[in-house]
Amino acid sequence: MAAQNEARAGLGARLTTAAGWPLRAAFRLLDVPLKVVQRLVGIRGMPWVFLLPNLAFFGIFVVIPVFINFGFSLTGGTQLFLTDRVYTGTEQYAFLLDCERFADPLTCREDRFWRGIYNTGFFIVFQVAFLVLFSLVTALVLNREIRARGFFRAVFFFPVLLSPVVVALIWKWILLRDGLLNAALVSLGFDKILFFVSPEWAMFWAIFVSIWAHMGFYTLILLAGLQAIPPDLYEAAEMDGTRPMRVFRRITLPLLWPTMVVVIVLALIKGVQIFDEVYVLTGGGPGTATQFIVQYIYNTAFTEQVQNFGLAAAASVVLGLVLFVLTMLQLAAARRRDAGESDG
Amino acid sequence: MTGLFRSLIGVSALALAASSATAQTELRMMWYNDGVEGEVMETILERFEAEHPDITVTLDVVPYKAVLESLPIQLAAGEGPDIARVTDLGGLSPYYLDMTTYLSDPDYWRENFGPFLAWLDPDGSSISGFMTQLTVTGPYVNKTLFEQAGVEMPGEGATWDDWAAASREVAGALDIPIPMAWDRSGHRVAGPAISMGAKMFDPDGAPHLVDDGLKSMATTLYDWHQDGTMSKELWGSVSGSTYLGANEDFANAQVVMYMSGSWQVPQFAETIGDAFDWWAVPAPCGPAACSGMPGGAALVAMADTDHPEEVVTLMEYLSSEEVLAEFYGKTLFIPGHLGLAKGGVDFATDDPRASHALQTFAGAVPTISPVAYELQGYVNNRIMFNALISRLGEAIVGEMTLDQAFDRMSDDVAKQIAEKERE
Known part of the structure; x- marks a missing residue:
C-alpha cells in the first residue's frame, strides 16, 4: 500500500515537473532582462519596476482624466476639445455656489445641483447605515452552522452578479401601477400605490433596491472578516459562560472593525456615486426627488441641447472633493478608534 | 519546386488583384425606429447595394435617446456616422455636409424639399438632407x-x-x-x-x-x-x-x-x-x-464623412421620388416631399x-x-x-x-x- 502511494506521489511529482517546464523556461527567459534592469535601477528601485504597469494604467485612466476634468471645469462653451474651449476661470464654480441660503436649494442659482447634493446626502445616510446593518446580520447568520449554508450564501450574493439596469428593470416591473406588488395589494383588498409619483416612496425604493443589489458583496467581505477571527476566542468565552451579546460586543465587533471600516468606506463611496439603478428605476423623479449628484452631472453634460461640459466638470470636482473629505474623515475615525483600543 | 513556387506567386497576385477590384466603400447610417421604417429602409438599402456593388451600407439602429444624446458627442469628436436620421434638425446643422456641389440635380432638392431645407440650415441655403417624415x-x-x-x-x-x-x-x-x-x-x-x-x-x-x-x-x-x-x-x-x-x-x-x-x-x-x-x-x-x-425627422449627410461622393450617391437614391413613394407608403409617414404630398401617396394600409x-x-x-x-x-x-x-x-x-x-x-x-x- 505504502509502495503504491509512493509510486503515485512520484508520478505526480513527475507530471508537475513536466507541466512546470514551460513556466520555468519562461522565467529563465525573463531572468536575463530583469537582471539587467536590476543592475540599472538597483535593488531598491525594483519594486517600482513591478509597480510601473499598474501605475501607468492608473495614471492614464484615472490621474490624467482628473486633471483634464479640472481643466474643463475652468472653461465654458460647447466645444468638445479642451484646447478649443473658452477659459472662464472659476466662473462655473461661482455659478454652482451662488446661493442665498445653502439650506434652501430654491435660493440657489443652480438649484438642481444643490437638490442633487441634499438627495445624495439623505440617500447615503440611510443606504449606508442599513446596508452595513443588514450585511452584518446576514454575515453573522451565514457564519453559523446552518443547513444549506452554501445555498444561502449564493442566494444573497446573486443580485451582485446582475447588471444594475437589470436590477432596476426587475424592480420597476414589480413596483409599477400594474406591477406585481400592486397586484398583491389589490388582491389583499388594499388600494394601488403609485410608488413613483410619491417622493417619499420613490426615495424609499431607491434605497431599498440599492441595498438589495449590493448587500451580497458586503456580506461576503464581512463573512471573510468573521472567519478570520480565531475560533479559540469564542471557545474561551463559551467556557467562561459569556453571554452571546457580550461575545458579540467584546470579541466579534472589535475584531471585525477593520473589515467594517473597509465596508463602510466602500459603501459610502459607492453610495455617493449612485446613478445607474436609480436612473433606470425612477429617472430621478418625481420632480427631482431622487435625482442624485451624478445624475445632475450626467444631465448637465449630455442630455441638454447645450451640453455644458464646464459646469458638469466643476460639479464633478466638487463631488470628488466631498468624496475625498468623507474618506479621510472615515479613515481618521477608524485610526482614532484603533489607537484608542491599543492604548486601552 | 520552382514551378510550384511560381504558381503560388501567381495565385497570390490574382487574389490581391481581385480583392482590390472588389474593394468596397462602407457607409454607416445611424437610424432609430418609431415603427416599421427600419425594416422598410433595410429592403431599400439591399436594392441600393445590388445596384451599387462598390458601396455597402451598414444601418446602425440605435434607441432614439442615443440620437439625442450620443450623436452630438460623436459628431463633435469627429467620430460620427456618414449619414444619420435626426430630429434636432437645426441644432446639429454645424455638422452637416453641404451636398450642393456633389448633387447631379440640386434643383430637384430645392423644388421638392425646399421649405424643409431651411430647417436643416437656418442661416444658409445648403442642401444637407431630406425629411424621412413630416410630423x-x-x-x-x-x-x-x-x-x-x-x-x-x-x-x-x-x-x-x-x-x-x-x-x-x-x-x-x-x-x-x-x-x-x-x-x-x-x-x-x-x-x-x-x-x-x-x-x-x-x-x-x-x-x-x-x-x-x-x-x-x-x-x-x-x-x-x-x-x-x-x-x-x-x-x-x-x-x-x-x-x-x-x-x-x-x-x-x-x-x-x-x-x-x-x-x-x-x-x-x-x-x-x-x-x-x-x-x-x-x-x-x-x-x-x-x-x-x-416637426419630423430628416436623413442628413455628415460633413466628417471620408466618402462624400458615395454618401451623395446614396442620398440621391434614397431621395428619388420612386424610392420615397415606397418608403412613405409602407411606413405610413406623412411625406416630406412636396411632389409626393401634392400627388398623394398610396399608403399601404386598409385600416x-x-x-x-x-x-x-x-x-x-x-x-x-x-x-x-x-x-x-x-x-x-x-x-x-x-x-x-x-x-x-x-x-x-x-x-x-x-x-x-x-x-x-x-x-x-x-x-x-x-x-x-x-x-
Whole structure:
C-alpha cells in the first residue's frame, strides 16, 4: 500500500515537473532582462519596476482624466476639445455656489445641483447605515452552522452578479401601477400605490433596491472578516459562560472593525456615486426627488441641447472633493478608534 | 519546386488583384425606429447595394435617446456616422455636409424639399438632407370608450377644456384610470401653448418663452395634474427633460385622450389594430389658433464623412421620388416631399383608423400657426422645450410654485443660450 502511494506521489511529482517546464523556461527567459534592469535601477528601485504597469494604467485612466476634468471645469462653451474651449476661470464654480441660503436649494442659482447634493446626502445616510446593518446580520447568520449554508450564501450574493439596469428593470416591473406588488395589494383588498409619483416612496425604493443589489458583496467581505477571527476566542468565552451579546460586543465587533471600516468606506463611496439603478428605476423623479449628484452631472453634460461640459466638470470636482473629505474623515475615525483600543 | 513556387506567386497576385477590384466603400447610417421604417429602409438599402456593388451600407439602429444624446458627442469628436436620421434638425446643422456641389440635380432638392431645407440650415441655403417624415402633433382619442360611455365627442372648434371635460366624463363613467395623457415633451406643449397665444419670440426675434399664452397653457396643465385629469405618473414620475410617452397606456385602453402626433399612426395600426377605434382628432383650439407643432425627422449627410461622393450617391437614391413613394407608403409617414404630398401617396394600409388619422394630420397642416413653424425652425428650440418641460414637471410635483417655475424657465433658456454663444 505504502509502495503504491509512493509510486503515485512520484508520478505526480513527475507530471508537475513536466507541466512546470514551460513556466520555468519562461522565467529563465525573463531572468536575463530583469537582471539587467536590476543592475540599472538597483535593488531598491525594483519594486517600482513591478509597480510601473499598474501605475501607468492608473495614471492614464484615472490621474490624467482628473486633471483634464479640472481643466474643463475652468472653461465654458460647447466645444468638445479642451484646447478649443473658452477659459472662464472659476466662473462655473461661482455659478454652482451662488446661493442665498445653502439650506434652501430654491435660493440657489443652480438649484438642481444643490437638490442633487441634499438627495445624495439623505440617500447615503440611510443606504449606508442599513446596508452595513443588514450585511452584518446576514454575515453573522451565514457564519453559523446552518443547513444549506452554501445555498444561502449564493442566494444573497446573486443580485451582485446582475447588471444594475437589470436590477432596476426587475424592480420597476414589480413596483409599477400594474406591477406585481400592486397586484398583491389589490388582491389583499388594499388600494394601488403609485410608488413613483410619491417622493417619499420613490426615495424609499431607491434605497431599498440599492441595498438589495449590493448587500451580497458586503456580506461576503464581512463573512471573510468573521472567519478570520480565531475560533479559540469564542471557545474561551463559551467556557467562561459569556453571554452571546457580550461575545458579540467584546470579541466579534472589535475584531471585525477593520473589515467594517473597509465596508463602510466602500459603501459610502459607492453610495455617493449612485446613478445607474436609480436612473433606470425612477429617472430621478418625481420632480427631482431622487435625482442624485451624478445624475445632475450626467444631465448637465449630455442630455441638454447645450451640453455644458464646464459646469458638469466643476460639479464633478466638487463631488470628488466631498468624496475625498468623507474618506479621510472615515479613515481618521477608524485610526482614532484603533489607537484608542491599543492604548486601552 | 520552382514551378510550384511560381504558381503560388501567381495565385497570390490574382487574389490581391481581385480583392482590390472588389474593394468596397462602407457607409454607416445611424437610424432609430418609431415603427416599421427600419425594416422598410433595410429592403431599400439591399436594392441600393445590388445596384451599387462598390458601396455597402451598414444601418446602425440605435434607441432614439442615443440620437439625442450620443450623436452630438460623436459628431463633435469627429467620430460620427456618414449619414444619420435626426430630429434636432437645426441644432446639429454645424455638422452637416453641404451636398450642393456633389448633387447631379440640386434643383430637384430645392423644388421638392425646399421649405424643409431651411430647417436643416437656418442661416444658409445648403442642401444637407431630406425629411424621412413630416410630423404634426395632435391628439388621439379612444372613440370606443366615448361610445361605451355615451358621451359625445366634442366637435370642430372645441377647446382643450371641452376635451378635458369630456375625457373626464368618459373616464368617470367607465372607471378608466387616466382621462388624458400628453407625451412628456416640450414640443408637444408648444402647439397648444401657441393656440393659447404664446408668441415664443419677442418682436426682435429673440427667444421669449414665458408670456401670457404659455402661462395660460402651463397653468391648465398644472391644474389638470392636480384635479386628476392627467396622471402624475407621466409628467411627475421622472426628472429633468426626460421624454416619456403614453403610447402604451393608450394602446392598453388606460387613457381616453392622448396628445402625441402623427408618427404614432403606424405603431397604433400595428399594436392596437381593430381592438378599439383609435381616432385622431384635430388640434383643439385656444383664443389664438387651433395649432399643433410641425416637426419630423430628416436623413442628413455628415460633413466628417471620408466618402462624400458615395454618401451623395446614396442620398440621391434614397431621395428619388420612386424610392420615397415606397418608403412613405409602407411606413405610413406623412411625406416630406412636396411632389409626393401634392400627388398623394398610396399608403399601404386598409385600416380605416390609420387612413382617418393620416387624413386628419394632413388636414391639420393648414391650421398650423406661423409661430409654430418659426419655433420649429429655430436652432435653439430644444433649449426652450427642455426648460419648459423640466420646470413645469417640478412645479407639478410641488417642488416649486408655478411662478417660480416660470422664472426658472426664463433663466434656464438665457443661461444655456449664453453658454452656447461663448466664443
